[in-house]
Amino acid sequence: MYAYHHGGATSVGVFVAVRLGIAATVAPFAAAFADRFARERVMLFSDLARVAACVLAGLAVTSGTTPYAVYALATLTSVLGTVFRPAEAALLPVLARTPEELTAANVVSSTFDSVGSFVGPAIAGILLGFTGVAEVLFVVAATFAWSAFFVARIHPQAATDPEAEDESEERFGGLAGGVRAIAAEPRLRLLMSLYGAQCLVAGALGVLVLVLALGVLDLGNGGVGLLEAASGIGSVVGAGVALTLVGRKRLGGDFLVGLVLWGAPLALIGAAPSTVVAVIALGLVGVGNTLVDISAITLLQRTIPAEVAARVFGVLESVTIGSLALGALAVPLLVDALGARGALLGTGALLPVLAALSWRRVSAIDEGSRIPVELLAAVDAVPFLAVLPEQSRELLASRLARVDLNEGDVLFRRGDAGDRFYMVFEGSLSVELADGDKHVGAPGFVGEIALLRDVARTATVRAETAASLWTLERGLFLDTVGGHGATSRSAEAFVLSRLGTVPVS
Structure with a gap:
């Protein structure tokens, strides 16, 4: 005008x-x-x-x-x-x-x-x-x-x-x-x-x-x-x-x-x-x-x-x-x-x-x-992954691979190289530690300490019952967690908590 x-x-x-x-x-x-x-x-x-x-x-x-x-x-x-x-x-x-x-x-x-x-x-x-x-x-x-x-x-x-x-x-x-x-x-x-x-x-x-x-x-x-x-x-x-x-x-x-x-x-x-x-x-x-x-x-x-x-x-x-x-x-x-x-x-x-x-x-x-709801739910069940932006959570969910264990199967042993992060969605796992066994049921997770600290596995984990898990490959897990400030700090706090009480790797 x-x-x-x-x-x-x-x-x-x-x-x-x-x-x-x-x-x-x-x-x-x-x-x-x-x-x-x-x-x-x-x-x-x-x-x-x-x-x-x-x-x-x-x-x-x-x-x-x-x-x-x-x-x-x-x-x-x-x-x-x-x-x-x-x-x-x-x-x-x-x-x-x-x-x-x-x-x-x-x-x-x-x-x-x-x-x-x-x-x-x-x-x-x-x-x-x-x-x-x-x-x-x-x-x-x-x-x-x-x-x-x-x-x-x-x-x-x-x-x-x-x-x-x-x-x-x-x-x-x-x-x-x-x-x-x-x-x-x-x-x-x-x-x-x-x-x-x-x-x-x-x-x-x-x-x-x-x-x-x-x-x-x-x-x-x-x-x-x-x-x-x-x-x-x-x-x-x-x-x-x-x-x-x-x-x-x-x-x-x-x-x-x-x-x-x-x-x-x-x-x-x-x-x-x-x-x-x-x-x-x-x-x-x-x-x-x-x-x-x-x-x-x-x-x-x-x-x-x-x-x-x-x-x-x-x-x-x-x-x-x-x-x-x-x-x-x-x-x-x-x-x-x-x-x-x-x-x-x-x-x-x-x-x-x-x-x-x-x-x-x-x-x-x-x-x-389109990501299946159960895969997104598995990612959201991990406290330090739940704070990621939506795109990052969807990426992780799209890359999840399933692992099924029979009762007594070994997931990994103490001293093994850390190559994957595991999320339990069915059954339970036994974590064998020097001061006694610990139990991780669904929804739970194991394997993060060896990845985040770049050390060998610090415990042996086997299936206490028949169990099903979602897994994430090491590189994607570290790139995602390390590339997001809030997630990285939350994961570090969680690792310190576990190392001070129950060192599940």
Whole structure:
């Protein structure tokens, strides 16, 4: 609004292009701070800095200074925001205790985004009717302050191990770590590509709505609002649909269905343009938008290495902004070449075709992300493993191997090399010590001292009854425990306790 009154449509176009271009360029680099520092503190800094930028922009409008100062502060606000979403996306898996909690948290986040996407502009429009641009900027500053109030209350239990941070820097290479992580992981490349394609169509839709309302359906300016409202309402409905699907644990399938819902309704509008068809179809697009956002982000959170998560989401932020811009730029070319209906048909066909071509590979990601409940329960039954982030617990659970013992079988002998960690889930074990035998039943565990202290087994362990155990290989156990500060300290405290009383190795 401010840009339009100080330079017309050209000013708006240049301002938006510059702002998005700078934000897309900065996003991957800004996100590196969320991997290097506490993510909740990075989010708090982003909020507070945006409070200051919005207040200064409001004061600049009030004082009547050059519009370029206002444009610069508005652009700065966007740049400061590029670090918030990657930090939030990387922090959620640390806070969530189960896959269902993570998906539900993403549902809530997406719902707020969907509601805000049309409620926010509506509130701004009402305020502009009674006040001015400066007052709206002050209200926006207040919303960032409100966000900061809640972010300041976040205190994750997980702590970062300095040695693990150093290993992460060696592995992922600083600011370029997000790009390297994506290049090294086929699943990330697939998800990023499909999400980028969806954003390309989203950018095109922003312009196609205008073409449809004003050109094809001849609904006038009010028709633009009607079609956008249909999509916004569909997004809220989609959040409810996604919430009912949490228990299915089929995120890959939901993601692909969302892609189809994003594209097929646009093709339907192109084939049979009418107001009723357009309203219903764009409502379905809104449902698809929410399904894609929730399922894609959750799949990424469960696929990205925790130590580079924010940088990967920073790359995603850049891909999102860039794809939106390219989609918007492509529409005039498509309309000139194919006509308005042809542009709708072509744009709408893209995502269903990509979904069909990638169905098998995305389904494989989905299969890999589902861990049996009993395996996760076995990991959670070990006190020092239960404090790990969700991705780490799922990784351990996916690598568990089963061992069955008959009564009297020896699991390992005193003096043996420590090669595995064992978790008992059926039966009981006898631990033979110099001061007498001890018993470990289900749920219990043995074998951690030899691994954590890098010593030989300090006791002989045999099956007191027929027993079944889950086992973890030495390297994975040590990498996981040693790479997480809270887990490492908890394990060390547990070892000291056992060495002082019952030295089970």
